[in-house]
Amino acid sequence: MAPYEIPASELVDLSRNSFWISAASIAFNPLFWNIVARQEYHNKILTNLFGGRRQTACYALAATIFCLGLVRDFLYERALRQQPSYPLLEQPESKWLAYGLIASGNVLVLSSTWALGITGTFLGDYFGILMDDIVTGFPFNVTDAPMYYGSTCSFLGTALLYGKPAGLLLTAWVFAVYQVALTYENPFTAAIYAKRDRERAAKGEGKKVR
Numbered sequence: 001m002a003p004y005e006i007p008a009s010e011l012v013d014l015s016r017n018s019f020w021i022s023a024a025s026i027a028f029n030p031l032f033w034n035i036v037a038r039q040e041y042h043n044k045i046l047t048n049l050f051g052g053r054r055q056t057a058c059y060a061l062a063a064t065i066f067c068l069g070l071v072r073d074f075l076y077e078r079a080l081r082q083q084p085s086y087p088l089l090e091q092p093e094s095k096w097l098a099y100g101l102i103a104s105g106n107v108l109v110l111s112s113t114w115a116l117g118i119t120g121t122f123l124g125d126y127f128g129i130l131m132d133d134i135v136t137g138f139p140f141n142v143t144d145a146p147m148y149y150g151s152t153c154s155f156l157g158t159a160l161l162y163g164k165p166a167g168l169l170l171t172a173w174v175f176a177v178y179q180v181a182l183t184y185e186n187p188f189t190a191a192i193y194a195k196r197d198r199e200r201a202a203k204g205e206g207k208k209v210r
Contacts, residue, residue: 108150
């Protein structure tokens with residue numbers, strides 16, 4: 001058998017619990033922050049928990065999401081270490097591509113955070129902390145979801161760096177989960193800002209009448 005002719009059944013070890021735990025963690029994180037953020041928007045659960053201090057509540061959620069991301073990344077790396085490698089993915093070209101993807105992913109994530117700030121990045125709009133204007137500069141002139149696509153690039157780069165086909169499968173899962181999350185998040189966020197704009201317009205009309 002040629003070195004790259006490996007049966008598909010040997011490329012990914014689905015019997016490893018770590019693989020499924022990693023997949024569950026990937027799905028859990030956006031599910032968690034979407035549920036919590038919507039509860040905050042409708043019921044102010046976090047703001048009330050922090051004595052009405054919505055800024056503090058938003059920072060607490062940001063810290064929680066960040067920590068959950070670290071746990072997810074740890075579980076992903078552990079899962080990859082327990083999976084079979086594939087010789088083609090261990091070539092020097094694959095490693096350079098991996099470094100490029102990881103670097104690009106980090107640029108998208110960090111520049112997005114810089115452009116939006118902590119509250120803009122971590123669902124501040126659900127707390128009523130809205131930005132004055134839509135950010136249209138980099139990286140939002142490249143993609144409308146730089147955090148998600150940057151994270152996906154980092155997952156893919158890590159999979160290539162480790163030379164693990166299982167990482168490619170988990171990266172596809174990351175992409176699918178984020179696409180589902182976007183279908184819920186984007187319309188809801190747009191509705192929040194549309195409501196703000198209507199309220200501003202109504203106040204403007206009221207001033208004109210007086």
